Amino acid sequence: xxxxxxxxxxxxxxxxxxxxxxxxxxLEAPRTGQDTLPAGAEGIGVAPESAxxxxxxxxxxxxxxxxxxxxxxxxxxxxxxxxxxxxxxxAGCSTAVSPADEAVLHEFRGIKAIAVTDGYDPQEKVAAxxxxxxxxxxxxxx
Numbered sequence: 001x002x003x004x005x006x007x008x009x010x011x012x013x014x015x016x017x018x019x020x021x022x023x024x025x026x027l028e029a030p031r032t033g034q035d036t037l038p039a040g041a042e043g044i045g046v047a048p049e050s051a052x053x054x055x056x057x058x059x060x061x062x063x064x065x066x067x068x069x070x071x072x073x074x075x076x077x078x079x080x081x082x083x084x085x086x087x088x089x090x091a092g093c094s095t096a097v098s099p100a101d102e103a104v105l106h107e108f109r110g111i112k113a114i115a116v117t118d119g120y121d122p123q124e125k126v127a128a129x130x131x132x133x134x135x136x137x138x139x140x141x142x
Contacts (some may be wrong), residue, residue, distance in 0.1 A: 013016045018136060022097035024076055026052050026064050026136040037079065042087030045069070045093065046077045053115055053117075059083050062137055067093045067094025078106040078113045078137070110142035 027050065030119035034053045037046070041063075060082050067075035074096050081089035093105025094115075103115040115136055116122065124130050130138045 011124045018045060022103070024064060024097065024102065024103065025118050025132060026054055027066065035063070037065075038081065038083075038089070041079060041081060041089040041091075044079065044089055044091040046079060046091050051079065054137040056083075057131070057139055058061060058132060059142060062113055063134060063141060064136060065091070068096075070088055070095075076103045076105055076115050078115050080106060080108040080113055082109075100135060112140040113141065114138045122142070 029052055031049070031052070035051050037048050037051045042048075045068050046065035047070070049111045051063045052065070054062045054064045056062065060080060063079035065077045065079055066073055067077055075093055076097055077091045077093035079089065079091045086107070090108040092104050092107070094104040097103045097117060101117055103117060103118070105112060105114045114125070114130075116138060120137065122130065122138055124133060125138050131141045132138050
């Protein structure tokens with residue numbers, strides 16, 4: 001009977017290790033001045049204080065943020081916009097994030113961006129032409 005109990009405890013410990021929380025460390029980073037969304041990004045459904053600049057490429061800025069209507073704080077949004085176009089900003093959001101997963105894919109003006117959790121292996125996407133901007137964002141430009 002002891003060996004069965006020991007096996008059950010070991011199995012529970014292993015399963016607990018597999019179900020780790022989905023972390024997007026960019027969203028947990030301390031806020032800086034560059035994390036402020038531009039005026040054109042108001043009203044797109046994200047909580048402005050949660051926004052973090054994830055990267056810039058070819059005049060576009062990419063932010064990660066939380067949904068405005070998410071009291072649990074488990075959502076993730078990708079915000080894309082052009083630095084010179086205050087009216088041209090968009091966001092795509094998920095309601096929950098799974099460990100080692102692509103959290104949300106957002107496409108805006110032909111640009112695709114994926115928010116990924118910590119520990120995500122981007123090799124397949126990079127081989128397909130995606131570029132990693134920071135630890136939690138992959139971008140595919142047209």
